[in-house]
Amino acid sequence: MDMLFKKLPLLIVLFCVSCCASVKEQRGAQNESQVLKDVKTLSSTEFEGRRTGTAGAEKARKFIIERFKNLDLQSFPSFTDYIQSFTLSEKSDSSHIGENVIAYIPGKIKEAIVLSAHYDHLGKKGSQLYPGADDNASGVAALLEFAQYFAKNKPNFTLIFAAFDAEEMGLKGAKAFVADPPLALERIKLNINMDMIAHNDTGELYACGTYYYPQLKKYINSNQSSLKILLGHDNPSMGHDDWTNQSDQGAFHAKKIPFLYFGVEDHKDYHQPTDTYENINQTFYVQAVDGILEIIKTIDSKLSSQIQIDKNKVMF
Known part of the structure; x- marks a missing residue:
């Protein structure tokens, strides 16, 4: 037999492997480019650090709303064009108004999960810009990525996508949401919050919430081989290192709604002008x-199946 024909099976295998790898790389690159592009956009100078009540924050809202609309996400009847407005203080001028951006995808069951990330940051202090790439353009870009996935893959739970305002002012957007929710609070079974998920040199991402809600531990695993998902930063004995009330999940926890909060430990660029797209990992x-x-x-x-089996359960 000719040597070419002897080698033909091997060549075919190598060609197929090469093609599959190429397709996988292209597919991954496309996914990466969108979520990274969103972080880069939201933390650009055009958005001026997204401080609550500023033109930069308004641009961020429009950016998020446009994406929600393009994905055909629904707005709650009690809100106007995805916006939930709330007062920041007793003063009535526009600089003391916050605006959450809320959308949802109806699920197969009426119970809901709130996926959240705050879009505000520190803005400008004098001439110094605080871009907030990790804090928290990273969380908002992830939220948009999840919305895109579930817009194409109908969820079992009703999924609420909440881009909260005024987190940097004391979780005011999240507190406004749970104080005046668009659906009964008892229907919300879980909050999954993302705040600072893009900057860690050792591949460590924390999932906190299981100290209070240990039943959630069994759901926390990932096939990302180089990603280390650690539990912790949710024990009250840790003092300042207890993150339970340090981001928007705190407002849900106060209402006894279980939460998972994904974030990284503080880094040198936290709340600094150097929290830029170039400095994330x-x-x-x-x-x-x-x-x-x-x-x-x-x-x-898995959780939706459990709820369907026992409709009388209030929590899990």
């Missing part, structure tokens, strides 16, 4: 987004 961030999505999908599948 891009590979880690994409893996973190993929890992959190895996966990959401697992919860949506």
Whole structure:
């Protein structure tokens, strides 16, 4: 037999492997480019640090709303064009108004999960810009990625996508949401919050909430081999290192709604002008987004099945 024909099976195998790898790389690159592009956009100078009540914050809202509309996400009847307005203080001028951006995808069951990330940051202090790439353009970009996935893959739970305002002012957007929710609070079974998920040099992403809600531990796993998802930062004995009330999940916890909060430990660029797109860990961030999505999908599948089996259960 000719040597070419002897080698033909091997050549075919190598060609197929090469093609599959190429397709996988292209597919991954496309996913990465969108979520990274969103972080880069939201933390650009055009958005002026997204401080509550500023033109930069308004641009961020329009950006998020446009994406929600393009994905055909629904707005609650009690809100106007996805916006939930709330007062920041007793003063009535526009600089003392906050605006959450809220959308939802109806699920197969009426119970809901709130996926959240705050879009506000520190804005400008004098001439110094605080871009807030990790804090929290990273969380908002992840939220948009999850919305895109579930817009194409109908969830079991009704999924609420909440881009909260005024987190940096004391979780005021999240507190306004739970004080005046668009559906009965007892229908909300879980809050999954993302705040600072793009900047860690050792591949460590924390999932906190299982100290109070240990039943959630079984859902926290990921196929991202180089991503380390750790539990912790939720024990009250840790003092300042207890993150339970340090981001928007605190408002849900106060209402006895279980939560998972995904975030990284503080880094040198936290609340600094150097929290830029260039300083996030891009590979880690994409893996973190993929890992959190895996966990959401697992919860949506397994927890919804449990609720359907026993409709009398209030929690899990």
